[in-house]
Amino acid sequence: MRTRVALVTGGASGMGKATSLRLAREGRAVAVLDVDGGGAQAVAGEIVAQGGQAVAVAADISDRAGVRAALDSVRAQLGPVTILINNAAVENFSPLGELDDVTWDRVMEVNLKGFYIVTQEVLPDMEAAGWGRIVNLSAIGAQTGAPDMALYTASKGAIIAMTRSLALELGRKGITVNSVSPGFIDTPMSRRAIDGDLFPVPYEQILQSYPIPRLGQPEEIAAACCFFVAEDAGYITAQLLGVNGGAAV
Structure with missing residues (x-):
């Protein structure tokens, strides 16, 4: 069987990096896409150094032309994409009264339109193959709500x-098509919020309010993503899997 090609958006760091590395270890060819081209190249280089197949592509997922160009490069180097991890996102911590239209x-544009653009652009590859796995990263706040995060949780x-x-x-x-909903994961995004004291408590x-009272690790999200994209996960779809220490069901 031909090696499956996976595209991971936001693959340069955090959960995207961990998922890219695990997919490669499990035998997939990985396209690491990120607006940070240097970071994407570093992750792809790590995969190649470990004996895997990977390429790095730089694109803003809200820019359709950029996404198309990136996918053309991926297809030329690795082949059609039949696994998609929609991970790229930007955060926002703002009370509703302080939000502005630009924000x-x-x-x-990134969290929702970007997801739509990348999925739509990859879909023909999956349809042609008669096989595909799409995993979308949501967030625990979309299930529970979160103060000062109405915009971010709405997108998720x-x-x-x-x-x-x-x-x-x-x-x-x-x-x-399935979704993974991370809880409080130790990522650069979370560390920015911790260091900036952006939480209400x-x-x-x-x-300490979680049944498992610790930060989750990016590798634990990667494990959930790889579960959904497995060859024998073909009868699992429309599911939401919370990886959140029991903080939400």
């Missing part, structure tokens, strides 16, 4: 809704 538009809640609708639309084509207090 709203930018978060939605939309991902959950679109996951379920796309699963219904694409199942007959051999394509599964100390982050240690948040963790």
Whole structure:
């Protein structure tokens, strides 16, 4: 069987990096896509150094022309993409009264429109193969709510809704669509929030409210993503898997 090609958006750091590395260890060819081209190149280089197949591509996922150019490069070097990890996102911590239209538009352009663009551009490869795996990264706040994060959680809640609708639309084509909802994961994004004291209470207090009272690790999200993209996961679709220490169900 030909090696499956996986595209990981936001693959230069955090959960995207961990997922890229694990996919490669499990035998997939990996395209690491990130707006940070140097970071993407570093992750791809790490994969190649470990004996895997990988390429790095730089693109802003909200820019369709950039995404198309990146995918053309991936297809030329690795082949059609049949595994997609929609991970790239930007965060926002703002009370509703302090939000402005520019911020709203930018978060939605990346977190929601970018997800739509990348999925739509990759879909023909999966349809041609009669096989595909799409995993969309949501967030625990989309399930529970989060103070000062109405914009971010709205974008991530939309991902959950679109996951379920796309699963219904694409199942007959051999394509599964699932969502992973991370809890409080130790990523550069989370560390920026911790260092900036952006939570309404100390982050240690948040963790102590969890049944498993610690930060999650990016590798634990990678494990969930790789579960959904396995060859024998073809009867699992439209699901939301929370990796959150029991903080939400």
